[in-house]
Amino acid sequence: MAGFAREVARRVFASELRDSDLSFRENEEQYAPLYLITPTGARCNRVLLVGTLTEKDNLGDDVEYWRGRIADPTGSIFVYAGQYQPDAAQALAATEPPAFVAIVGKPSVYETEDGKRLISVRAESVRGVDADTRDRWILETAARTLDRIEAFDAFAAAGGASGFSSGDELLKKSQGAGDVSDIGKALLHYSPDLERYRQMVVKAIDFLNGEVSSTGSGPEPKAETAKGGTAAGARDWEEVGREEIRRLEEMGEDRGFDEDEGPEGGEPIEEEEIFFAGREKASPRKRKDR
Amino acid sequence: MKEVVEQILARLRDQKVEVPADEVESRLRLLVEKFGVPEVEASRSVVNYFLKEHGISPASFAARKSERVKVGEVNGPGRWIDLEAKVVELWEPASSAISQTGLLGDETGTIKFVKWTKSDLPDLAVGKSYFFKNVVTDEFQGRWSVKLNRTSGIEELTTEVKAVEAPVGGAVQEMKISEIGEVARWIDLRAKVVQLWEPTSETISQTGLIGDDSGVIKFVKWAKSELSDLEEGKSYLFKNVVTDEFDGRFSVKLNRTSGIEPLEEEIEVSPQEAKFSGSIVDVQKGSGLIKRCPVCRRMLTKGVCGEHGKQDGTYDLRIKAVLDDGVRVQEVLINRERTEGLVGISMEEAKTMAMEALDHEVVRGKIEERLLGRYYSVSGPTVDRYILVETIAPVSPVTAGEVAGLAARIKEAV
Known part of the structure; x- marks a missing residue:
């Protein structure tokens, strides 16, 4: 199995993922992995998302096809699980929002008939987690995003791939940041406003500031909270989850989140088809009547 | 929306910041309507934005005060300090985001500084001494540095600050690899090159693992160091290398001031210990309750051993999982004893579960339920691509310090 390496699950915030629509394969082979390049240059074949499941729906008719937000x-971002991800679909079906969940999945881009490119995540697995895990993910995702922004900035400031006068700056960031060629692709395709993504990270850090100050953990925070969710712990994060939902509802989130999404949830089913058409020839052509 | 704007303006006024209401509203609208940010978050973000615009740190950091220190006392990133120091060297900035960079010194040592273009601070001259107010410490490649940003101040001093020479070849101590416990220490090591890896960048001439009888550590030899090439399996005296850290793992860097001397004796290397922290993104097939071949201990597939054919087999409980930190993946194997402790299922219970469900997979499912998505730190010896887990513990909850560290970092990004 030499040469086969599992794809890393990248850490990208929902807001940045939602802005992403550049996907490519490295070569023409049937099983060449599909990558999504995000505006800050993350090359994602797989992502890890940890957040609040705020809603879930079964969009399928005969066969269950679950969508979660x-x-x-x-x-926020949509996550899908259908008959080809039975474990994930089952887990999504069994989870009552609001709840903190960890999703490992593959980003996929679907192009609508009028040329819009929509992004969602096809779940490989869905599992409930606690607030500590969610906070750890936000911190980690903020750090990785900042890595990419800094590498991107250095790249842009140096005027392109050949312009690194000092490899140090690039190297320092290379651990979590995109490859130079990925940054180049992102720059060409998105011309991203880095300040906007910096603000996104600020937002996440602001959120964490609220978390660490509100939990009132003393100077020596105890490590023993991850013990399978005690009753008190479970209640805590359920409440936090509800609080989040309430805020989302209050501000009439449809306007914010859905302006670029189709009127109904039917389209992503076709996206599923497109995906499997390339991989599994015998994929049943399932179409939702509209 | 109007109410929130009023609240924001009031909070800004508390900090003596006057901003036109329409600017606040348009920023709030941008965040809430365009970015779909929860209003509470958006409002906080707007306040912080204008405070920052006016050079005031957000409330969460208002408590911090810069303290007067000597260069030699800088010992951690993210500290806000005042310094009296002389500009020892000025270097060519590598990015247009940097207006000036170089070396500051006082009688206790020298330190790199970076003055951001955005800071709008006056230019510094080599040989002149200044009072640097409210600058923030940072770390890069195991060395401390200070960053001068918008909230920093510079005053030229009339008296000269005496600066020491750069500490090249200073007091360097020979250490064992396992004794390395801090960054930016200049040390000597007697070690064997265990592995050479493909460098990921042209600025690295060689990288890999070196080891001694206490452990192994990653090394990076910069191309700029112009040191001769190391050979895998050979032992060397590494002189004046500097320690560094990333994600809780230490490494050593070989640069221009470092030296390499081949050793005649061979250094014994202890078994390779590895550590990894990350989220468990997969609990793989072959985890949970399995049966092993009684002859070769290999796992049976449908009661058949690849080597010894059909066997009754003996039960075992184990986890094959993948940890992922967003940059790398690490496969781990967790044995029966540690699996039982970690998921709280004994092998007898696992057998009962499997019997009742008529399916061994149910045990793997339970394990996945407990572990997937959660963050763990593991350590243990490595075999092939696996870490054979000896210790495994949940990663501690995020601390205020970690958040503050990242907040300090983002303030100067871009």
């Missing part, structure tokens, strides 16, 4: 401090 996952919110983080920056925004």
